Every structure is written in C-alpha cells, then in structure tokens.
Amino acid sequence: MDDRTRAYVRGRFGDYYRGTVSAPEFGDTGGVVDPRAPDDREWAYVVFSGGMVRHKSLLDLGSLDGWLADTKPQHVYYSSARYDRPEASAMSDKGWKGADLIFDLDADHLRDAEPDDTYAEMLAKCKDALLNLLSFVEGDLGFEDTLVVFSGGRGYHIHVYDDRVQSLGSDARREIVDYVKGTGFRAEHAFSSETVAGSDRNEWMHGRKSSTQLQRLRGGAWSERIRDWLVGYANEVASMEDDEAVEHLRGYDNVGEKKADKLLEVFRDRREEIGSGNLDVARGARGFWETLLLRAVEETSAETDEPVTTDTRRLIRLPGSLHGGTGFRVVPLGRGELDGFDPLRDAVVFSNREQTVVADEAVEFEVGGRRFNTEAGEFSVPEYAAIFGMLRGDLRLR
Incomplete structure (x- = not known):
C-alpha cells in the first residue's frame, strides 16, 4: 500500500x-x-x-x-x-x-x-x-x-x-477440542457390552481423562448425533434403485454382492433398530459398521x-x-x-459514495452484495469496495 x-x-x-x-x-x-x-x-x-x-x-x-x-x-x-x-x-x-x-x-x-x-x-x-x-x-x-x-x-x-x-x-481445553472433533473415537466401542459408569457429561472438564466415557456410541450426546447420521444414511441408501444401492454398498471394503443385498434389506426394513443403536441387525458386517461409524464421526464432528x-x-x-x-x-x-x-x-461500514481508484492488474471481488470485475486502469467504485480492495493490495488511490 x-x-x-x-x-x-x-x-x-x-x-x-x-x-x-x-x-x-x-x-x-x-x-x-x-x-x-x-x-x-x-x-x-x-x-x-x-x-x-x-x-x-x-x-x-x-x-x-x-x-x-x-x-x-x-x-x-x-x-x-x-x-x-x-x-x-x-x-x-x-x-x-x-x-x-x-x-x-x-x-x-x-x-x-x-x-x-x-x-x-x-x-x-x-x-x-x-x-x-x-x-x-x-x-x-x-x-x-x-x-x-x-x-x-x-x-x-x-x-x-x-x-x-x-x-x-491447556490440557483441559485440549480435551474440549478432542470432544468436539471426535478425536480418539474408537468404532469397536459400539460393539462393547461394558457399562460406562457416570453420567455427568461435563466431568471431563475438571481435567480427568474420560474420552472413553464421552465418545462411546452408547450413551451421551455423541450417541444421538451418530445415530441420527446413521438413520439419515440408511434413508439415503434405501431411496436408491436396487442396482444403484448394491453398487454403492459394494464400494466398501469386504462388501460383496450378497452382503450388499443384506445391508440394503436392513436399511429399508430395520431403520428404527439402527436409530436405537442396534448394530447387530446385519450380522457378519462389523467391518462395514465400523467404517460407517468413523465416517459418521468425521462428518458430524465440529471444527475449531x-x-x-x-x-x-x-x-x-x-x-x-x-x-x-x-x-x-x-x-x-x-x-x-x-x-x-x-x-x-x-459487516460493511463504509459508504456507497463513489471513489476513484487505480488497479495495476485486473481485479475481481465480491462485497456489499455486488461483484466487481474490472480490467487494469482507473475507475470508480463505492467507497466500501475501494477500501476493501486497498487493504487487499489490489487498488490504490488515483
């Protein structure tokens, strides 16, 4: 500048x-x-x-x-x-x-x-x-x-x-990050019959490591979030034509045509059980469910x-x-x-008053509900766009 x-x-x-x-x-x-x-x-x-x-x-x-x-x-x-x-x-x-x-x-x-x-x-x-x-x-x-x-x-x-x-x-704050990102989630916990002790979802905030308690599929807010994703996925697959759905499911590792047919039947007829957290509805497909759970966590987790x-x-x-x-x-x-x-x-604060500026190269940007696309040279734009372009290094005063 x-x-x-x-x-x-x-x-x-x-x-x-x-x-x-x-x-x-x-x-x-x-x-x-x-x-x-x-x-x-x-x-x-x-x-x-x-x-x-x-x-x-x-x-x-x-x-x-x-x-x-x-x-x-x-x-x-x-x-x-x-x-x-x-x-x-x-x-x-x-x-x-x-x-x-x-x-x-x-x-x-x-x-x-x-x-x-x-x-x-x-x-x-x-x-x-x-x-x-x-x-x-x-x-x-x-x-x-x-x-x-x-x-x-x-x-x-x-x-x-x-x-x-x-x-x-910092360590306790990192646990918060791990929670919202789903870091450390282990899909095999969804198949564990072990009961998780404690129900206070904020116990972990006091510095005690408890990612297992927080992130198991059974119980807690993550459980609901993952189950909702699984039901949504089941609805999506169930709405496909038979051939399309089978081809889609066979894209997963170790899912052949027979297993794909069985999974499609589950997605169409037993979605309520999936929504309740029952992943035994399709026996012999644990690897598929674990892959799907990891995908659910990835797509529903938060970013920061x-x-x-x-x-x-x-x-x-x-x-x-x-x-x-x-x-x-x-x-x-x-x-x-x-x-x-x-x-x-x-978030725009500056005015619509026209300001003459110079661009040394062609410039394109969108601000204030308008798109600006100009060649190099001298021209006028609203002040809010002029200041935006100046701060970006694209424009200067005449």
Missing part, C-alpha cells in the same frame, strides 16, 4: 472510531464492544505503518473510544486472559487469573474448503461450520454465557465466559483451530473494531441474528 492510500484508509478508520462513519444502506454498524473485565486484559494493536504494539492495559491507553479515534489502528486485540498486571512485558509477571474459552473458525481451514471457492462461498461454508460447532458448545457442553463474533475476515469466533472455563489449563482454543493467553479481535485486511466490522452477533447474517453486506 503506498503512503497516500495508507493515509486515506487510516483516516477513514479514524472516522469510524469517532462515530462519524455510517452506512445506512447496510444497516446499523454499531461501535466497539467492551470485553468483560477490560481493565484486567492485555491490549494490543497493529499500526498502519506496520508492527504490533502489545502489553498495554486500559490504564496505558486511556479512554478506549478516544484512544481508537486518535491512534486509528489497523487491527485491535485484547487478551482472552485476565491478569493482575496486564501491562507487564514478561508473561510470567502478568499474574494470570483465568481466561475465557475461545473457539476460532477460519474458512480456509475447513475440511470441505475448495481452492476455487469464492469469498462468499467460503464464508457460507464457515457459517454452516459455526452452527454445527454451536450445537456442541451450547448443546453437548451446556455453555450458556457465550458470544458469537464474525471475525471481519474469513471466519467466526465463539467466546465462552462461563465461570467453569476460567481456570482451565486447536491452538486458539487451547491457548490460555490468546489475543483475540475486539468486537466492533475494524478488520485491517478487509475494512469490515468485527460483528458481535446475537443467537437469533445468525441465520440472516450476510457478512459481505452486514
């Missing part, structure tokens, strides 16, 4: 933080959202000229709104951890008191991400992954004090503030960036701030807002 373009974008960021930027065509953009216990957090930011400044407290920065308007940072972060001395430059001197639990989803890292996905397609897939992850966070784990945030870039964050998580170390979730001192973006790579707002979202949320429209 050249100096003139950088000065323009930085100035517009400052206007946003002063509250003078509004884009009514995209709805209410709001402002920054103070985290819980802001005085106990470490604060950090990236300046437009490059480089990160960190180990700051609010006492160092002063009024958050005033500091943001004066400094005009490109990125703003605060720590998930709470400290006695957040301004201490050495982590060992900060006096760690606890930390929120953070889940991070990045569209680039999803299992179904494709290299040719458009930005809009990436974000749509990421929202699907978010809803699945929330089913674990709110359902299986029972966390209630949470905040969902669009990162302003390629994904979403979930902040968990429950008292139960504040004192957890493990290093973020296990980190007890993580820096995370400030909700309501601007993302310095897109110009989008880092949007905090109520649970009821998720379904209708479109980040390429609802």
Whole structure:
C-alpha cells in the first residue's frame, strides 16, 4: 500500500472510531464492544505503518473510544486472559487469573474448503461450520454465557465466559477440542457390552481423562448425533434403485454382492433398530459398521483451530473494531441474528459514495452484495469496495 492510500484508509478508520462513519444502506454498524473485565486484559494493536504494539492495559491507553479515534489502528486485540498486571512485558509477571474459552473458525481451514471457492462461498461454508460447532458448545457442553463474533475476515469466533472455563489449563481445553472433533473415537466401542459408569457429561472438564466415557456410541450426546447420521444414511441408501444401492454398498471394503443385498434389506426394513443403536441387525458386517461409524464421526464432528482454543493467553479481535485486511466490522452477533447474517453486506461500514481508484492488474471481488470485475486502469467504485480492495493490495488511490 503506498503512503497516500495508507493515509486515506487510516483516516477513514479514524472516522469510524469517532462515530462519524455510517452506512445506512447496510444497516446499523454499531461501535466497539467492551470485553468483560477490560481493565484486567492485555491490549494490543497493529499500526498502519506496520508492527504490533502489545502489553498495554486500559490504564496505558486511556479512554478506549478516544484512544481508537486518535491512534486509528489497523487491527485491535485484547487478551482472552485476565491478569493482575496486564501491562507487564514478561508473561510470567502478568499474574494470570483465568481466561475465557475461545473457539476460532477460519474458512480456509475447513475440511470441505475448495481452492476455487469464492469469498462468499467460503464464508457460507464457515457459517454452516459455526452452527454445527454451536450445537456442541451450547448443546453437548451446556455453555450458556457465550458470544458469537464474525471475525471481519474469513471466519467466526465463539467466546465462552462461563465461570467453569476460567481456570482451565491447556490440557483441559485440549480435551474440549478432542470432544468436539471426535478425536480418539474408537468404532469397536459400539460393539462393547461394558457399562460406562457416570453420567455427568461435563466431568471431563475438571481435567480427568474420560474420552472413553464421552465418545462411546452408547450413551451421551455423541450417541444421538451418530445415530441420527446413521438413520439419515440408511434413508439415503434405501431411496436408491436396487442396482444403484448394491453398487454403492459394494464400494466398501469386504462388501460383496450378497452382503450388499443384506445391508440394503436392513436399511429399508430395520431403520428404527439402527436409530436405537442396534448394530447387530446385519450380522457378519462389523467391518462395514465400523467404517460407517468413523465416517459418521468425521462428518458430524465440529471444527475449531486447536491452538486458539487451547491457548490460555490468546489475543483475540475486539468486537466492533475494524478488520485491517478487509475494512469490515468485527460483528458481535446475537443467537437469533445468525441465520440472516450476510457478512459481505452486514459487516460493511463504509459508504456507497463513489471513489476513484487505480488497479495495476485486473481485479475481481465480491462485497456489499455486488461483484466487481474490472480490467487494469482507473475507475470508480463505492467507497466500501475501494477500501476493501486497498487493504487487499489490489487498488490504490488515483
């Protein structure tokens, strides 16, 4: 980014933080959202000229709104951890008191991400992954004090503030990751007659290894999730024509035509038993069921960036701030807002006013409900698109 373009974008960021930027065509953009216990957090930011400044407290920065308007940072972060001395430059001197639990989803890292996905397609897939992850966070784990945030870039964050998580170390947080990802699931447990003691689905949170208890097919939320997947799969196979279904089933290892015929009969006539967890409905097909169970876990498990979730001192973006790579707002979202949320429209804060820019090469991107596809040269685009392109390095001021 050249100096003139950088000065323009930085100035517009400052206007946003002063509250003078509004884009009514995209709805209410709001402002920054103070985290819980802001005085106990470490604060950090990236300046437009490059480089990160960190180990700051609010006492160092002063009024958050005033500091943001004066400094005009490109990125703003605060720590998930709470400290006695957040301004201490050495982590060992900060006096760690606890930390929120953070889940991070990045569209680039999803299992179904494709290299040719458009930005809009990436974000749509990421929202699907978010809803699945929330089913674990709110359902299986029972966390209630949470905040969902669009990162302003390629994904979403979930902040968990429950008292139960504040004192957890990295190992306990890794168990949470293992649970939502289905890590360590062993399909043979589905065929065990051993009774699993204990019924508290949150016992594992206290640091005791209990992945066997959590992840067996018999009992617990994972059990229901896997059974639902198996019934859905059975319905899919049952709806196929006979030849198509048999050919499909023979694609599994050690499934010949005779076994495929038997499995098809089971899927059509005994789906209720499958839904109840009875995998003895097709004897002699244990290898098939184990493969299917592993596939069920893979396709229904949640995704999260493990290093973020296990980190007890993580820096995370400030909700309501601007993302310095897109110009989008880092949007905090109520649970009821998720379904209708479109980040390429609802995170836009800058105006529709035309801005003349220059592209050194052909450029294509989608933002604000519009797709921009232009050749190299000089042209005009709405300000929100100009700033988006400038931050990506595709556009510059005339």
